[in-house]
Amino acid sequence: MSNISLHQIDNIYNELFRKFVEGVESVNVVDFQHLNVNKERKVTSENDIWIFGYGSLMWKVDFPYVDCQSGYICGYLRRFYQHSIDHRGTKIKPGRVVTLIKAELTDRVYGLAYRIAVKDKENVLKHLDYREKNGYQRCEVTFHKFPDDSKESTLKILIYIATPGNESWAGEGDEASVIKIAEQIFTSVGPSGTNRDYFFNLLHTMLTLFPGIKDNHLLEIDNELQRLILTCETKLLERALKKEIALTLHSLGNNIPLNDDAVQGQLYQLIKHCSKVGWREELLVKELYSGKEK
Numbered sequence: 280m281s282n283i284s285l286h287q288i289d290n291i292y293n294e295l296f297r298k299f300v301e302g303v304e305s306v307n308v309v310d311f312q313h314l315n316v317n318k319e320r321k322v323t324s325e326n327d328i329w330i331f332g333y334g335s336l337m338w339k340v341d342f343p344y345v346d347c348q349s350g351y352i353c354g355y356l357r358r359f360y361q362h363s364i365d366h367r368g369t370k371i372k373p374g375r376v377v378t379l380i381k382a383e384l385t386d387r388v389y390g391l392a393y394r395i396a397v398k399d400k401e402n403v404l405k406h407l408d409y410r411e412k413n414g415y416q417r418c419e420v421t422f423h424k425f426p427d428d429s430k431e432s433t434l435k436i437l438i439y440i441a442t443p444g445n446e447s448w449a450g451e452g453d454e455a456s457v458i459k460i461a462e463q464i465f466t467s468v469g470p471s472g473t474n475r476d477y478f479f480n481l482l483h484t485m486l487t488l489f490p491g492i493k494d495n496h497l498l499e500i501d502n503e504l505q506r507l508i509l510t511c512e513t514k515l516l517e518r519a520l521k522k523e524i525a526l527t528l529h530s531l532g533n534n535i536p537l538n539d540d541a542v543q544g545q546l547y548q549l550i551k552h553c554s555k556v557g558w559r560e561e562l563l564v565k566e567l568y569s570g571k572e573k
């Protein structure tokens with residue numbers, strides 16, 4: 280191994296990498312003010328359909344709609360009981376997204392209902408069937424408007440639910456624990472972005488659109504996820520990066536001077552890694568499960 284000392288690895292880390300670890304990574308919280316929730320209705324047809332969003336469909340609205348209403352459905356609870364292998368994780372390292380579980384009729388899931396114009400119906404359903412392809416099934420439920428439910432109007436509405444028994448179901452035993460869910464969110468990234476972006480967008484949307492509604496499942500996961508981020512992340516990333524620095528230098532052989540182009544080139548590649556989406560998650564998952572503290 281090159282005559283590189285731990286002291287020199289510390290110096291390289293402090294000079295080149297500490298700023299990435301201690302820099303505050305902005306969570307891409309979506310501004311959904313443009314959704315025009317509960318605003319005036321546009322011209323519609325009796326053949327329009329309604330679709331209910333209770334997860335990413337509340338803040339990632341990549342389909343046309345002519346009306347958006349806040350409200351709830353009864354008899355379900357929202358849970359992070361679905362692995363995501365195509366959006367917030369991969370087949371090798373799945374993330375966590377929400378689905379619904381059957382509950383008491385008095386239980387409610389709050390979310391947004393979108394009215395889809397009949398002319399867009401086929402394309403929107405085709406798009407959402409693909410987006411929700413990993414384990415979700417389309418079904419129909421009754422939607423209640425809120426808070427303007429004074430008119431007591433209800434709607435028949437379509438919804439995508441991933442039910443127990445699908446290949447990506449994660450609602451049994453230890454996998455259903457808040458700690459396991461938070462750890463998986465803390466260490467996952469997929470084609471649609473980091474799992475923490477998904478979680479914080481959902482939490483932000485619920486706190487903003489339904490400020491008086493308490494979702495204990497979301498709040499418990501938020502507490503554990505914030506604990507991991509605030510008390511573990513820096514230590515885990517520092518340890519992981521120092522290992523990467525040592526491995527990078529080791530791969531270049533003995534006694535190579537630090538100012539050698541090969542060393543500088545390899546360290547530059549590691550710096551570039553710290554600029555891509557999900558760099559934290561890739562290092563965290565190695566360290567979190569390397570038998571060290573959590």
Ligand SMILES: N[C@@H](CCC(=O)N[C@@H](CS)C(=O)NCC(=O)O)C(=O)O
Pocket residue numbers: 331332333334335336337339362363364365366367376377378410411413415438439440471477
């Ligand atoms: N059916 C849920 C959507 C559940 C969900 O979040 N589905 C994932 C698929 S794994 C999704 O659409 N993710 C998009 C993303 O993560 O950007 C809803 O009504 O919002």
